[in-house]
Amino acid sequence: MPGVKATALSAAILVSAARAEPLKVGGIDLDTPPSHCAPLRDAEVPKAATLGFVSGAMTASAVYWIHREQRRRRQPGKATHPREWAIWTRLDRKKKGYVTRKDLKSLCYRFESDEHAEHLAKQLDPWGMDHINFSSFINNFKVVQMMRQAGRLKLWHRCCGLGVAGNVAGHMAQAGEAGQESHSATKPAAIFSYYMPPHPYQVSDQQADKKRLQEFPVTYAVIDYPKLPGACKVQVEPELGLLVDIVYTKDRKRVDHLVPRRVAAFNDCSIRSLEGAEKLSMKKNWGFGSKGISLRSFPVDGFGPGTFVDFLALVSYMKRDGEVFQYSVKAPVRNYLLFHEPLLEWIVEQINGQKDTDKWEEIFPQLAASDFPTSSWIALGAGEYTDYGATHFLQPLDEVVVVVYDERVMPDGPGMAQVLEMFEDTPAPAGSVMLHQTFV
Numbered sequence: 203m204p205g206v207k208a209t210a211l212s213a214a215i216l217v218s219a220a221r222a223e224p225l226k227v228g229g230i231d232l233d234t235p236p237s238h239c240a241p242l243r244d245a246e247v248p249k250a251a252t253l254g255f256v257s258g259a260m261t262a263s264a265v266y267w268i269h270r271e272q273r274r275r276r277q278p279g280k281a282t283h284p285r286e287w288a289i290w291t292r293l294d295r296k297k298k299g300y301v302t303r304k305d306l307k308s309l310c311y312r313f314e315s316d317e318h319a320e321h322l323a324k325q326l327d328p329w330g331m332d333h334i335n336f337s338s339f340i341n342n343f344k345v346v347q348m349m350r351q352a353g354r355l356k357l358w359h360r361c362c363g364l365g366v367a368g369n370v371a372g373h374m375a376q377a378g379e380a381g382q383e384s385h386s387a388t389k390p391a392a393i394f395s396y397y398m399p400p401h402p403y404q405v406s407d408q409q410a411d412k413k414r415l416q417e418f419p420v421t422y423a424v425i426d427y428p429k430l431p432g433a434c435k436v437q438v439e440p441e442l443g444l445l446v447d448i449v450y451t452k453d454r455k456r457v458d459h460l461v462p463r464r465v466a467a468f469n470d471c472s473i474r475s476l477e478g479a480e481k482l483s484m485k486k487n488w489g490f491g492s493k494g495i496s497l498r499s500f501p502v503d504g505f506g507p508g509t510f511v512d513f514l515a516l517v518s519y520m521k522r523d524g525e526v527f528q529y530s531v532k533a534p535v536r537n538y539l540l541f542h543e544p545l546l547e548w549i550v551e552q553i554n555g556q557k558d559t560d561k562w563e564e565i566f567p568q569l570a571a572s573d574f575p576t577s578s579w580i581a582l583g584a585g586e587y588t589d590y591g592a593t594h595f596l597q598p599l600d601e602v603v604v605v606v607y608d609e610r611v612m613p614d615g616p617g618m619a620q621v622l623e624m625f626e627d628t629p630a631p632a633g634s635v636m637l638h639q640t641f642v
C-alpha cells in the first residue's frame with residue numbers, strides 16, 4: 203500500500219532525526235535538517251484506505267485491515283529501526299527472530315574484538331536465557347555500537363584515510379568535479395584526505411574539540427544520510443581500497459614510499475552538491491557513517507603488472523523498494539587511469555607536494571599534525587556508473603552492495619542470484635569481498 207510505505211518512511215526519518223545529536227563539524231551545524239534537499243520521497247495519499255470507506259459493506263473490513271496494519275507497523279523492523287536492523291540481519295542470518303550468545307561471540311570475532319564478547323553477552327542476555335530478540339537488541343544498541351566502533355578504531359590505529367580523485371577515465375566528468383583540462387588527462391586530478399586520526403599521545407582538553415577530518419567516518423553496515431544543510435545528491439563511489447604502510451624518510455620531512463598490504467571493497471560515498479563546500483574533502487567526510495569498507499580483504503604482496511591485483515574487478519548494486527539495480531559497470535581495476543607502481547609513486551609525490559589550491563589541500567602537514575600515521579586505507583578511484591547509477595541518487599532506506607572480485611574465479615562477475623544473497627548478508631562467494639550498507 204503506497205500510504206503505508208510513506209508513513210513508515212517518515213517514521214524512520216523521525217526516529218533518525220530524534221537520535222541526531224547537535225554536532226558541529228568544521229563550522230557547519232549538523233543538526234539543521236537539509237533545507238531544500240530533504241531526502242523525502244513524495245508523500246503519497248493513502249487512496250486505498252479512503253476507497254475502503256466508500257462502500258458501507260467494506261467499511262468493517264477496511265477498519266480491521268488498518269488496525270492490523272498499524273499493529274504490524276509498530277513491530278520493530280527495518281522501517282522503524284533501519285540502523286539496528288542493518289546489523290541485526292547480519293547476526294540473525296537464518297532469520298529465526300532471535301540470536302544466541304554464540305552468534306554475538308561470532309560477531310565480535312568477525313570484528314577482531316573478542317575481548318568485548320562476554321560483556322556484550324551479559325548486557326544483552328542478563329538472565330542467561332541464550333535467546334536474544336530484536337527488541338532487547340534495540341534496547342541495548344548503544345553497547346553494540348560501542349563494541350563495533352572500538353573494534354574498528356583498533357584496526358584503524360595510526361591509520362589515516364586518503365583518496366584519489368579522478369582515477370577512472372570519464373568518472374570525474376560524470377561526478378561533476380572535472381575541470382576543463384581533464385578531458386585528455388593522463389593522471390588523476392589530485393588526492394584528498396577523508397580521515398586523519400587525532401594525535402595519539404597528546405593528552406589535552408583540545409582532544410574534545412575534534413577537527414572535521416578527525417571524525418572517524420568508516421562503517422560497515424550503515425551509511426548516515428548527511429544532515430548537513432544544503433547537502434544533496436549522495437552517490438556511492440564503488441572503489442578498490444588499498445591498505446598501505448607509510449614509510450617516512452629518516453628526517454620525517456617527507457614520505458619515502460608506500461608498501462601495499464591489502465585490498466578491500468570500499469564505498470567512497472560522496473555528496474555531489476553541498477552548499478559552501480570549498481574543499482572536496484568536505485563532501486567526503488560528514489562524520490560517523492560516511493564511508494564504508496568490507497570486513498574481509500585480500501592480502502597483496504605486490505602492486506606490479508601481472509600480480510594478483512591485475513585480476514580484480516569492481517561492481518556495485520543498489521536496492522530500492524525491494525528491487526535491485528546495477529549501479530556501476532563492471533570495471534577491471536587494471537583499467538584505472540593510473541595503476542601499479544606508477545600510481546603509488548604519484549600518490550607519494552602528491553602527499554609530499556600537493557598545494558592548497560582550488561578544492562585541494564596540502565596533505566603532508568596533515569600527516570605531521572596527526573603524528574605521522576603508519577598506514578593508510580587509500581580509496582583508489584571509482585568505477586564508472588551505469589545509466590541508472592548516474593541518474594539515481596541515494597535516499598534513506600536504500601541499500602548498496604560493492605563487490606571486488608577475482609576475474610579468474612568469477613569471469614563475468616557475480617550473478618544476480620549471488621547479488622541477491624549479498625543483500626541478505628550471506629558471506630561473499632569465494633574469490634570476492636563485499637560490502638553491504640543501508641542508508642539511514
Ligand SMILES: *[C@@H]1O[C@H](CO)[C@@H](O)[C@H](O)[C@H]1NC(C)=O
Pocket residue numbers: 331333334335336337338
Ligand atoms: C524479548 O525478550 C525480552 C527479554 O527476554 C522479553 O521481555 C520480551 O517479551 C521479548 N519480546 C518479544 C517480542 O518476544
